[in-house]
Amino acid sequence: xxxxxxxxxxxxxxxxxxxxxGSSGQGAEGPALDLALGRLREALLPSTGKLRPPWxxxxxxxxxxxxxxxxxxxxxLGVNYATDWARRYPVRLARAAWTELVTRPLMAAIAxxxxxxxxxxxxxxxxxxxxxxxxxxLDTPLLLSVLPERFRHKVVTLGAxxxxxxxxxxxxxxxxxxxxxPIERVKVSRSSADRAQALxxxxxxxxxxxxxxxxxxxxxQPHRGGxxxxxxxxxxxxxxxxxxxxxxLLPRGAKRLYVGxxxxxxxxxxxxxxxxxxxxxxxxxxxxxxxxxxxTDWWSARRRAAQGATPPLxxxxxxxxxxxxxxGPSPKDRARRRSPASAKRWPAGYGS
Amino acid sequence: xxxxGFVLEVDRAxxxxxxxxxxxxxxxxxxxxxxxxxxxxxxxxxxxDPDAAIRRALLEPLGDCPxxxxxxxxxxxxxIAFDDxxxxxxxxxxxxxxxxxxxxxxxxxxxxxxxDVVLIAALGLxxxxxxxxxxxxxxDRIFDAFAPHGKLLQHDAEDPDGLVHLGKTEKxxxxxxxxxxxxxxxxVYVNINxxxxxxxxKSTATGLMSYRSVRHHHNVRSLQHSRSLMDRPRSxxxxxxxxxxxxxxxxxxxxxxxxxxxxxxxxxxxxxxQKREWEWSVRDxxxxxxxxxxxxxxxxxxxxxxxxxxxxxxxxxxxxxxxVEAVHEATIANIHRxxxxxxxxxxxxxxxxxxxxxxxxxxxxxNPLLVHCLGLGYFFNMYLGKPLVRPGGVxxxxxxxxxxxxxxxxxxxxxxxxxxxxxxxxxxxIEKTFEERxxxxxxxxxxxRTSYAFHGVHAMYMWYWGAHALEYTGGTIxxxxxxxxxxxxxxxxxxxxxxxxxxxxxxxxxxxxITYFRAPPLMLAHVH
Numbered sequence: 001x002x003x004x005x006x007x008x009x010x011x012x013x014x015x016x017x018x019x020x021x022g023s024s025g026q027g028a029e030g031p032a033l034d035l036a037l038g039r040l041r042e043a044l045l046p047s048t049g050k051l052r053p054p055w056x057x058x059x060x061x062x063x064x065x066x067x068x069x070x071x072x073x074x075x076x077l078g079v080n081y082a083t084d085w086a087r088r089y090p091v092r093l094a095r096a097a098w099t100e101l102v103t104r105p106l107m108a109a110i111a112x113x114x115x116x117x118x119x120x121x122x123x124x125x126x127x128x129x130x131x132x133x134x135x136x137x138l139d140t141p142l143l144l145s146v147l148p149e150r151f152r153h154k155v156v157t158l159g160a161x162x163x164x165x166x167x168x169x170x171x172x173x174x175x176x177x178x179x180x181x182p183i184e185r186v187k188v189s190r191s192s193a194d195r196a197q198a199l200x201x202x203x204x205x206x207x208x209x210x211x212x213x214x215x216x217x218x219x220x221q222p223h224r225g226g227x228x229x230x231x232x233x234x235x236x237x238x239x240x241x242x243x244x245x246x247x248x249l250l251p252r253g254a255k256r257l258y259v260g261x262x263x264x265x266x267x268x269x270x271x272x273x274x275x276x277x278x279x280x281x282x283x284x285x286x287x288x289x290x291x292x293x294x295x296t297d298w299w300s301a302r303r304r305a306a307q308g309a310t311p312p313l314x315x316x317x318x319x320x321x322x323x324x325x326x327x328g329p330s331p332k333d334r335a336r337r338r339s340p341a342s343a344k345r346w347p348a349g350y351g352s
Numbered sequence: 353x354x355x356x357g358f359v360l361e362v363d364r365a366x367x368x369x370x371x372x373x374x375x376x377x378x379x380x381x382x383x384x385x386x387x388x389x390x391x392x393x394x395x396x397x398x399x400x401d402p403d404a405a406i407r408r409a410l411l412e413p414l415g416d417c418p419x420x421x422x423x424x425x426x427x428x429x430x431x432i433a434f435d436d437x438x439x440x441x442x443x444x445x446x447x448x449x450x451x452x453x454x455x456x457x458x459x460x461x462x463x464x465x466x467x468d469v470v471l472i473a474a475l476g477l478x479x480x481x482x483x484x485x486x487x488x489x490x491x492d493r494i495f496d497a498f499a500p501h502g503k504l505l506q507h508d509a510e511d512p513d514g515l516v517h518l519g520k521t522e523k524x525x526x527x528x529x530x531x532x533x534x535x536x537x538x539x540v541y542v543n544i545n546x547x548x549x550x551x552x553x554k555s556t557a558t559g560l561m562s563y564r565s566v567r568h569h570h571n572v573r574s575l576q577h578s579r580s581l582m583d584r585p586r587s588x589x590x591x592x593x594x595x596x597x598x599x600x601x602x603x604x605x606x607x608x609x610x611x612x613x614x615x616x617x618x619x620x621x622x623x624x625x626q627k628r629e630w631e632w633s634v635r636d637x638x639x640x641x642x643x644x645x646x647x648x649x650x651x652x653x654x655x656x657x658x659x660x661x662x663x664x665x666x667x668x669x670x671x672x673x674x675x676v677e678a679v680h681e682a683t684i685a686n687i688h689r690x691x692x693x694x695x696x697x698x699x700x701x702x703x704x705x706x707x708x709x710x711x712x713x714x715x716x717x718x719n720p721l722l723v724h725c726l727g728l729g730y731f732f733n734m735y736l737g738k739p740l741v742r743p744g745g746v747x748x749x750x751x752x753x754x755x756x757x758x759x760x761x762x763x764x765x766x767x768x769x770x771x772x773x774x775x776x777x778x779x780x781x782i783e784k785t786f787e788e789r790x791x792x793x794x795x796x797x798x799x800x801r802t803s804y805a806f807h808g809v810h811a812m813y814m815w816y817w818g819a820h821a822l823e824y825t826g827g828t829i830x831x832x833x834x835x836x837x838x839x840x841x842x843x844x845x846x847x848x849x850x851x852x853x854x855x856x857x858x859x860x861x862x863x864x865x866i867t868y869f870r871a872p873p874l875m876l877a878h879v880h
Contacts, residue, residue, distance in 0.1 A: 058379060058637040062367030062630040065360055 077171060079161035079182045079192060086175040087156075087204075096153045098177060099144060107145040110259050111138060111249060115146050116294070117266035121239050124269045126151060127205045129238045131227040133220050133287055133313060134209035135247030138262075140178050142246060143207060146264050156199050157207045158226075160185040161192075183226070185212045193230065200234045210283065214252045218327045220287075220313030228272070228279035237269035240283055242290035265290040288313045354394035357693030357875050362387040367629045369870060370640075371705035371849075373832055374718060374752045375655045376647045377625075377640065378705070380849045380868075387866040388699070390740075391628055392875035395616035396690050398667030402449075406456045409609065409671045415678025420457065420607060423538050424464035431536040432457060433472045433507075433560055434489070437481050438711035439544045440613055441872075443488065444666040449611040451491035453542045453671070457609070458494070470532055471498050473506040474541070474559025477566060477800070477807035478712070479761050480506045485715070505532070509562045509807065510797050517564075518603050521595040525568035529600055530560045536604060541676075543610040547734070548582040548687050548876060551610050552680035553597020554590060561596065563791055563809060569593050572779040575819040580733040582876055584684070597676065609673040610683040613666040614690055615873035622662070626873055652754065659708045660715055691876040695740065698879060700864035701856050702741035703849070704731040706751040707872055712806065712814070717758040720837040721765050721814040723751050728828065729817030731869060737879045740867045744826040746856040750849070753833030760804050764796045768811035769840065777842035779819040787812050826859045 057063075064070065076082070085091060107113060121128065128151075132143060140157055147155065157174075161182035165171040174180040181199065183192045196206060208230070210223040231238045245262035267286045272279055288310045293301035304310050315323050360366065368379035369389055382389070399405045410420040424430065434450045437443075454471070461469055471494070473481055486504065487495045498504040507530050508514050516534040518527040533539050533556075545551045558566060568574075569592035575581075577588035584590040600606070618625045622643065624636035632640070647655050670686040672679045708718060710726040718726070727749040732739065741747060757766045772786050787809060790796065796808025821828075828843040829852040838845040846852035857864060869877065 057367045057629065058632065058640055061634075061637070062632065063365050064630045065363070065366055067361060067363075068358075068628075068630070071355075 077168065078165050079184050081161070081165045081171045081175070081182050083171075083175045083179075083181045086179055091176065092153065095176060095179060099152065103141045103177070104145040107138070107142050110257065111142050111246065111262040112260070113142055113146050113262045113264055115264050115266070117290075118148060120266055120268045121237075122148070124237060124239070126154065127200050127203055127236055128269065129200075129227055129231050129234075129236055130155070130205065130207045130241055131210050131238050131283055131287070132207070132241035132243055133215075133291070134211050134213065135215040135218065135220075135243070136250045136252070137214070138246040138250050139209070139214075139243050140207065142243065142262060143241060143264060144178060151205050154203065154205055155179060155207050156181055156204045158183040158196060158209075160213065163213075193233070196230055197234050200230070200236055206230065210280075215247060216252055217315075217323060218247050218251065219315030219323060220291075222314065223280050223284045225276060225280050228276045228283055231270075231272040232276040232279060235272060237271045238279075238283055239269050240267035240286040240290060241265070242267075242287050242294055244291065244294045263294050265294045284313065285310065354396055357391050357393040357691075359693070359695055360389045360391060362389060369629055369868060370625070371703075371750050371868070371870075372707040372872070373705060373750045374754075375652075375659045375708040376752075377644050378750065378832075378849075379629075380750075382866060382868060383853065386863060387868065389868045389870050390693055390695055390875070390877055391870055392615060392873040393690060393693065395614035395626070395667075395873070396669045398614060398669060399671070402452055402668045402671070403456065405668070405671050406453050406609075406611075409673040410456060410460065413607070413674025413679075414672055414682060415675025417607065417674035417678075420540075420673070421460050421464060423605065423607060424461050424466050426465035426467070428466055428468065428537040429535065430461055430466050430469045430538050430540070431472060431533050432469065432540045432542060433474045433533065433556070434542040435544050435550075435555070435559070436473050436475045436478050437485050437489070437714050438478060439550065440546045440664065440666055441709055441711065441714070442617060442662050442664045443714060444613070445663045446488060447491055448489045449544050449613070449668055449671075450489050450542050451494065452668075453609050453611065454490060454494055457540050457542070469498075469503065470536075471504045472530060472532065472560070473504075474555065475507045475509070476558045476561070477509055477563065477810050477813070479800070479804045479806045482804065507560055508801055509566070510801050515562050518599060521599050523568075523592070523595060525592060525596055526564045527596050527599045528562040528564045529556075533560050533600075533604060538605050538607060540607045540609065543608065543683075545610050545612050545683050545687060547691070547730075547874060548584070548684055549587075549590075549733075551608075551683050552584065552590070552594070553600075553676055554593040555597075555608070556600055556606065556676075557593035557596040563807065565596060567787075567791070567809075568596070570813050570816065572783045572816050572819045575779075575816050576823055578733070578820060580735050580739070580820070581729075582733055583736050584680075601676065606676055607673065608676040608679045609671065610679050611671045612669050612683055612686040612690065614669045615875070616666055617664045617873050619662065619665055652756070656708070656717065688876065691874060692736075692878050693875050695867070695877045695879045698738060698740060698742040699745065699867040700742060700860040701746045701748060701853070701866045702732075702739070703748045703750070703866065703868040705868075705870070706731070706749055712810075713758070713761075716761045717754075717756050718751070719757045719762060719765055719769075720753050720755065720834070720841060721762075721769060721811060723749065723753045723830070723833070724841055725814040725817045727751070727818070727830075728821035729814070731871065732818070732821040734869070734871070734875065735877045735879050739821075739824060740869060740877055740879055741825060743824055744860070746859050746864075747821060747825050747828045748831060748846075748849070748852045748856065749828065749833075749843075750831045751833055753830055753837050755834050755837040761806060762811070763799055763805050764790055764793070764808040765806070765811040765814070768815070773840050773842075777815075777822075779816050779822065782812060782815060827856070829855055 157178045157180045159174055159180035161184055164174045164180055165182040208227045210227045211221040212224045242265045249258045249260050267290050289301055289305045292310050316326055362382045362384055364384040368381045371378045371380045432454055514531050515528050516531045541555050543551045543555050569589045574588040579586045581587055624632050624640045672682040704727050706726050710722050713722050772782055790812055791809035793808045799805035800807045829846050830838045830843050831846050831849050831852045833845050835845040
């Protein structure tokens with residue numbers, strides 16, 4: 001396959017080779033322009049059609065020949081990444097220092113969290129399973145920064161193996177900074193479940209996001225069964241947590257971080273006295289009630305919960321724009337309102 | 353699971369490929385759509401417990417041969433011969449296979465109460481090994497137990513008192529062997545088989561014989577009729593060796609121990625040499641840049657010292673012992689398991705990037721004759737079936753080819769280069785006119801026996817080694833070589849690979865097909 005064959009479908013026009021073969025009668029500047037474009041295309045587009053790294057080989061990596069099959073993904077990454085090192089004592093000490101000296105001041109500055117309901121599980125014995133809604137990458141460090149000290153440095157975060165552990169650098173960073181262990185997000189495999197249970201038996205508290213990933217639109221997603229299943233299997237309680245506001249500061253796909261206020265609300269521990277399937281629904285209801293409490297007040301939320309009228313976490317059952325509209329103005333819009341473009345100009349009358 | 357070797361068809365997205373260039377490397381871009389690169393298989397997993405495997409091989413021999421303990425008894429004369437410095441390449445990290453095997457044999461000999469044991473380095477016509485080289489190959493325990501008592505010998509193919517003529521083969525080949533070997537009750541030959549050419553009867557027929565015997569297979573006719581040297585049934589050199597070895601085996605009981613290695617030839621610090629270019633990590637790329645640029649800054653002597661200090665992490669992949677021919681068949685199968693790469697068809701041009709080391713310049717200088725021998729002798733012959741290049745095609749070698757010779761190791765090479773090559777480069781003519789004089793020259797003989805020099809005739813053999821390629825191909829071009837040295841050998845010098853490819857088109861026509869044999873790591877092309 002020639003380069004011209006490859007770049008054709010990408011809509012960049014014919015490559016140099018095809019021009020030389022087929023075109024004629026162009027203006028004087030046409031061939032020169034085509035030649036320049038052709039060279040640019042060849043420099044940028046290897047056989048894969050992806051952008052070539054900026055440095056030529058050997059300064060940059062060589063492109064993978066299309067005729068050579070790639071070996072299977074490195075088995076020591078993804079769900080197989082071994083995180084034992086991150087729970088050794090020296091690393092725990094370093095992480096405690098990182099959490100106290102970096103994470104907490106940073107979260108205090110960026111997310112300005114307020115907390116509710118810490119008293120609800122103060123007498124609960126560790127280990128527990130913290131289950132929270134998930135709308136931002138800020139959720140984990142924020143939650144870790146507001147947990148009581150007896151839990152804060154003894155939490156393992158279950159992270160999506162395909163996202164947080166797909167490269168060595170990411171795996172090392174997340175294993176160190178938030179004590180993450182990989183878990184498959186689409187299903188709870190036996191190895192993942194065994195690993196999580198072993199951690200609970202070793203006395204580690206778990207932090208899990210039962211939605212399986214960050215919210216794509218700002219509203220919650222239906223819960224998966226992992227947290228409830230682990231609670232049922234280990235016999236340890238689940239502490240429901242609702243995190244409000246992080247989705248506005250750093251939503252999924254955001255290119256910049258906003259500063260604002262957040263609120264973390266903890267609920268009463270849920271003991272696994274129900275089958276796992278029913279526990280999933282109970283956990284979802286509990287977090288929805290906490291969301292209602294964060295939006296209104298405890299008494300109103302309790303009354304609505306008693307009537308079965310708690311607003312669902314998944315948002316209104318309406319068209320996409322109405323769901324987006326119901327979230328209110330974005331931080332960007334609010335920032336614009338606070339500082340209108342005119343305010344950035346020179347003061348009126350200056351220099352006159 | 354190591355991946356097999358394969359052939360990469362070069363297209364415009366193919367990155368530049370690594371090419372050995374003596375004590376350095378080049379990255380060369382090959383013409384798209386008509387070039388291919390043959391990549392070596394990845395190293396096989398080593399034997400988990402090589403010492404246990406050796407002991408098992410000695411106790412469960414192959415072919416018509418009893419276990420070694422049954423061949424050992426008090427009062428016998430036991431000789432243990434072993435391959436010399438030319439194997440493996442690069443020299444392997446300690447413990448060497450020879451040390452492991454000989455220690456196991458000596459353990460059994462000690463249990464059997466054998467007192468008369470002599471070790472012989474099977475040099476053939478190669479230079480003698482230094483004490484340090486012997487110690488590296490055999491280990492301290494063996495060296496200290498045998499060398500001080502004169503029981504660690506090096507074969508002397510010119511010792512009139514140390515050789516015995518056992519007779520002639522059915523084809524009239526003289527069999528003149530080391531006297532100690534001929535008078536032994538048992539010869540245990542310990543082999544390292546780096547390539548398919550090594551081992552079998554060739555070990556004894558070359559390593560322990562005199563010039564009178566060796567000349568029967570190391571000659572132009574044999575080498576021109578060896579298609580290839582790596583394919584024993586089609587190699588005249590091996591046929592002759594087999595006849596000589598069989599006659600020897602009628603006089604002396606031979607217990608052969610052969611070991612094979614994986615092609616893990618370079619240490620982890622130089623991992624990029626073993627990897628395909630698109631799999632180079634950041635570290636590999638940084639190492640490549642540091643090594644190639646760093647090497648360029650060093651003086652030739654310093655560069656040579658650095659490269660010659662490299663020890664290969666070769667690991668044993670098999671060991672077999674017993675009757676010579678049965679053992680060798682199993683050995684060849686194991687070598688093929690590691691090295692064989694299937695290649696479809698021949699090309700107009702074949703390119704070999706030659707490294708800093710060959711069998712005859714360990715701890716020495718790769719002189720122009722050795723460049724010729726390594727390129728047209730060894731690399732060209734790394735095939736089964738038919739050569740990688742078509743008849744009348746062009747061989748392109750990449751090597752600096754310095755006009756430099758080691759005066760101690762290669763004295764006859766210097767005279768050969770100065771006296772013979774200006775006269776003729778035709779191997780047949782050289783053999784007819786010059787061989788006898790070089791082989792019987794008293795000064796060369798003296799240096800071979802008492803110093804560390806290759807035999808006088810060895811320079812001839814270096815030229816004969818390329819006889820098949822010289823006869824078969826339409827020309828040889830050396831990229832980046834010393835122009836005078838290259839021209840002296842009758843080849844054409846080229847500054848760059850692109851120039852060489854242009855020059856080759858004069859011989860093979862426009863738009864030629866090209867095969868680049870990316871070795872080392874070593875491999876054997878099975879050309880269909």
